[in-house]
Amino acid sequence: MNKSRKLRILIAKPGLDGHDRGARVIARAFRDAGFEVVYTGCHQTPEQIVSTAIQEDVDLIGLSILSGAHAYSFPRVIELLKENNAEDITVIGGGIFPLEDIPVLKEAGIKEIFEPGTKLHEICAWVDQNVKPRQAMVA
Amino acid sequence: MGIVDQILAGDVRATARVLRDIDDQVPTIHPILKQLYPHTGKAFIIGFTGSPGVGKSTLVDQLTIHYRKQGLTVGILAVDPTSPFTGGAILGDRIRMQRHFLDDGVFIRSLATRGHFGGLTKSTNDMINVLDAMGKDIILVETVGVGQDEVEIANSAHTTVLVTIPGMGDEVQAIKAGIMEIGNIFVVNKADREGSRKTIRELMNLIELGLRHQGQNGWEPPIIQTEAIKSRGIEELGEAIQKHRDFLLANDKSNLRDVLVKRARTQLLEVLKEEALRTLMKRIETRGIALDTLVDQIVEKSTDPYSVVQDLLNNELP
Structure with a gap:
């Protein structure tokens, strides 16, 4: 409807690892694709991530993790979104995952997992195709 | 509960969404802002x-x-x-x-x-x-x-x-x-x-x-x-x-x-500018002319920016 409707994305790093280069690279790639990217830094709890996503009214949350705590934090983000009636926000993940964990995460509601080696433009194209800015509110 | 009441009750999600619509200048936002203003x-x-x-x-x-x-x-x-x-x-x-x-x-x-x-x-x-x-x-x-x-x-x-x-x-x-x-x-x-x-x-x-x-x-x-x-x-x-x-x-x-006077004046002018622009753009649209066509005409010197805007303000069809 509105051409100026802009996609808003939250890039968040749950867990205790401090390696946020990947998160910053993807934030930059999304910026260059014309999206508005909120970046909140390292060491975020799922609670902080969901609260930020709601206040910032994002369409997409990208979770970046290298520490191995995805098995807890990713499904927890989905759970909290549901509790807050915000399950319309799409969640994707990136980082290092044991192969057998990926179907489990998708089962839990993570829309897509991007592993090391994925091209940035592939991720941007995926977002373009799968995530749309939501409709306007009416009084 | 309507969106206005939700905001007045401090609802975070409703507020966040309305802020987005304001940011994107969605036309349907004005009735909401009107009700919030008092x-x-x-x-x-x-x-x-x-x-x-x-x-x-x-x-x-x-x-x-x-x-x-x-x-x-x-x-x-x-x-x-x-x-x-x-x-x-x-x-x-x-x-x-x-x-x-x-x-x-x-x-x-x-x-x-x-x-x-x-x-x-x-x-x-x-x-x-x-x-x-x-x-x-x-x-x-x-x-x-x-x-x-x-x-x-x-x-x-x-x-x-x-x-x-x-x-x-x-x-x-x-x-x-x-x-x-x-x-x-x-x-x-x-x-x-x-x-x-x-x-x-x-x-x-x-x-x-x-x-x-x-x-x-x-x-x-x-x-x-x-x-x-x-x-x-x-x-x-x-x-x-x-x-x-x-x-x-x-x-x-x-x-x-x-x-307060400074704030109100600023806001009035902001809304005025925004609405004036929207209205005039709409007039261009109703005439079935693309903005680019007018731009081309200006480039070719068959008209100029001042005449175009004057016509739009007078709402005279070219």
Whole structure:
């Protein structure tokens, strides 16, 4: 409807690892694709991530993790979104995952997992195709 | 419950969504803003401006702690730049504010300039009104990192805090027009750095000269030294803001009225411009002409920008 409707994305790093280069690279790639990217830094709890996503009214949350705590934090983000009636926000993940964990995460509601080696433009194209800015509110 | 009632009840999701629609200038937002407007006017609005990297976000974070200790609720609008090439943006002001993410009494929204000049965004004033209506006691507005001429914040905030750091230029910078004239309070952040005393001396000269020439109706802008990252000087800054607030409320609120008049005038002109543009664009559309066609005609010199606009204003078909 509105051409100026802009996609808003939250890039968040749950867990205790401090390696946020990947998160910053993807934030930059999304910026260059014309999206508005909120970046909140390292060491975020799922609670902080969901609260930020709601206040910032994002369409997409990208979770970046290298520490191995995805098995807890990713499904927890989905759970909290549901509790807050915000399950319309799409969640994707990136980082290092044991192969057998990926179907489990998708089962839990993570829309897509991007592993090391994925091209940035592939991720941007995926977002373009799968995530749309939501409709306007009416009084 | 309708969206307006949800906002008045302080609902975070509803507020967040309406802020998005304001930002995207969705036409259906005006009826909502209209209904919220009577509920505005309770919040105290404090603006923070200054060059990139002087510590605006960290000061906002620290002042939020200050106000939360007093039991006041806080709304934060933080502006970062939009890429002029891709239209994208990285909004990173929240990184300094992590400790407030789980506090129900704090609402933070990151905004991108989206090509707007002046330090704020096109719709910051509407957003301030929404946070006001949702019941926030204090609204902290952080401008994009500014240079010399982005003075919009002074027309939006009750109190404008100009943040600088030691070693940001010589005496000539300080006597130039623009940004240095709008501070109700000056903060020298990172005050432990070399050159701090010199910066303060220059600011004192600037303020004194300013007072001699125009004055601020009896308000003498104080200079506060802070080291925001170590929470130093925050209480003093809080006191200075309170003093300015008292000043606005003194003399039967006559100074406050000046601020309110400035805000209302700014907002009226903003809405007027936006609606005038929308209406005229619509006229072009109804005539079945593409904007690009008019542009082409101007390039070919078969018409000129002034005649096109005059025709549109007179609503005469070409």
